Amino acid sequence: MWGSILTEWASLILRWLHVVAAIGWIGSSFYFIHLDLSLKPHGELPEGAAGEAWQVHGGGFYRIMKYLVAPAKMPDELTWFKWEAYTTWLSGFALMVVVYYLDAELFLVDKANIDLTPLQAGLFSFGSLALAWLLYEGACRTGLAKHELPFAFGGYLFLVGLTYAFTHVLSGRGAFNQIGAIVGTIMVANVFAVIIPNQKKIVAALLAGQAPDPELGKASKLRSVHNNYLTLPVIVLMISNHYPLLFATRYNWLIVAIVLALGPIIRHFFNERHAGRKSPWWVWGAAAAGMVAIALLSAAGPRGAKASALAAPATYANVEEIVLSRCSMCHGAEPVWATIVTAPRGILLDDAEHIRRNARLIGRNAAWSSAMPPGNVTEMTGEERTQIAAWLAAGAP
Template sequence: MCIWYDPSYWKTTRIGATDCKGTAAGCGHQSCGIDVAIDGVIMWGSILSEWASLLLRWLHVVAAIAWIGSSFYFIALDLSLKPKSDLPDGVQGEAWQVHGGGFYRIMKYLVAPTQMPNELTWFKWEAYTTWLSGFALMVVVYYLDADLFLVDKSILDLTPTQAGLFSFCSLALAWLLYEAACRTGLAQRELPFAIGGYLFLVALTYAFTHVLSGRGAFNQIAAIIGTIMVANVFAVIIPNQKKIVASLIAGQAPDPKLGKTSKERSVHNNYLTLPVVVLMISNHYPLLYATRFNWIIVAIVLALGPVIRHFFNEGHAGRKSPWWVWGVAAAGAIAILFLSAAGPREAKTGALSAQPTLANVEEIVMSRCSMCHAAEPVWAGIVTAPKGILLDAPEHILRNIRLIGRVAAWSNAMPPGNITEMTSEERAILAAYISEQDR
């Protein structure tokens, strides 16, 4: 079987091998044998990419669980420490804990003990592995398939290379700006720094949603936050701890500023954790990233995450729980709900040029979606229908009509990157048809 891709790149025609005579009309190859070989390369490339994505995602999630878990634990431990008169010199406080049938007594030194212990556990590879696996996953999913997941030509006509370079450079530049702000002493003024950092991230989000696809923009801001967090561990916290250890080994008193700076960066990471988790899983929820006010949704998430962390931090410190936090969180969640219902970025206005009938819906889906969502996909690199969803027959369309609504009518998540150029008129027809079915 030869496959010929129309120059308009979304219409595909299959021609039988018996109809293909070397350079027959429609076949761009010299022989069907070459065509089959190329199809095999494409197939295996797609399969290997899928498995790489799975394994990297698995590693990324496991590493992130370990990192976030240890981070939350030590923040809670720090806040729960109680000073007592019978503690050794230089000890800030202690905490008693019970877990797994055992009791633990934990003490924290203000700077460091007078003598270096024989064994010392470092917490760093959880963070490093999270970033390394996350960046590798970003390369496999977003850079190698940039035309699908990073570029949306209806937003900005970028080549995959341009989009990848923009993503990587903005990742590095955002971290450099954050690091410069911290090293100038601005971070010591906690509230102004927090407000400035929040506005900085919101501005980046707005810019990304006007350059990249919605999914790509959400992933990009998540990657920037994750990079800042890991860089805090790699470039500040661990080096400072190593300097403290070196001072102890040399019999010198460690510089108290080293521990203070590390603690400052650790607190930054603590407040950034919840937003970055939401943004990382957002690619499963098109009503978040592929609707008109997606950047405002990110702004709300960036505000709610630290507020919710504040509730738990206050509780760990033994202070009165700020229950007002949940009222703010509920208000933010309701706002996100209504913003996500605003529809895709380019909404159709005025009367429809075609009636929202099943025949018209079928024509739209067949011309924009079925080259991938078919029993035998004809899109290069697609071996099986994504998520096993078939849209190549009326009964398949009706079975998945609500899913079609979420990804292609009430949002513009599909086709990915709008690579088949579905119009706002077509999305409006889909939405109108679904609304009529619900009456």
């Protein structure tokens, strides 16, 4: 019991830290992108300055200038923005271990895809995380990233291909988390392996009285732009585990493909506005169409569930038997699953009153999607999911 309680508390603390750190990182990233694009040059700037911006906040006025490479003299104090990114990744990976690796049977493995052991699933997850980053890093260092549109399109196809593979190896929840973790790892690695080291080289050159290499700043800026366009998709992927109609439906991989496309084009709208250029209002039409497409795809139901598979009309007695045999092991007054102390979210499904009260939740998680049972550990069949869906369609009599 104590192991489960400690795991639950670790999950809470790590999730809290992860969210707070991510807010700090994403907020500062968005601010600096806005600042970079809105800087305007004029004749009064110091030598080497590319532009300035006047801003007002909290009752004060701020005059901000940017140097393309570095100022002629090293300032006495310099603020570094890096620990927000590092803390986001470290807390996120620790949370991934606690939630997905230690409870792999529930959240990472789906026996309907491949019957992996928890160790095999964990190794597959970590290995693909490292390999994906190495492939991205290799592509950038060979100069492919300088060709912006082909690189962006190739990267998009790469991520969509990975998502399709993950949804056919891992659980839907695990697949969404995995592709989000890969994108997040790429973003943090950009900070850790390129942006901060290059800034340190620039500082070292200034302290030595040398002119910094301008290519260092250009390389850092390129990785910063990559991070900017990846931010919105990774946020959706990281919160998707709360929405079973996204990760546990038939076309979940296609939903990710749409999210990976919508995020960058929405960022494009704001980047263009920050730069003072003509606002691309077509973005919102494309975003609306993408959202409608996601809604339609999420209504397709889980894989393997077909209305024609029903041999007889669905009755409450059949649904009750399915729920009691497939769900009550966790959603009972005294759960029998080793790592679960109390019914998840306090939802009980161990008698007729509780089943009727939570009918729509049952439908959302076990009929219209395959989110429950997690990892399909109790092996609910497609016909059983169809029976629940038919019972709900009839008004849950």
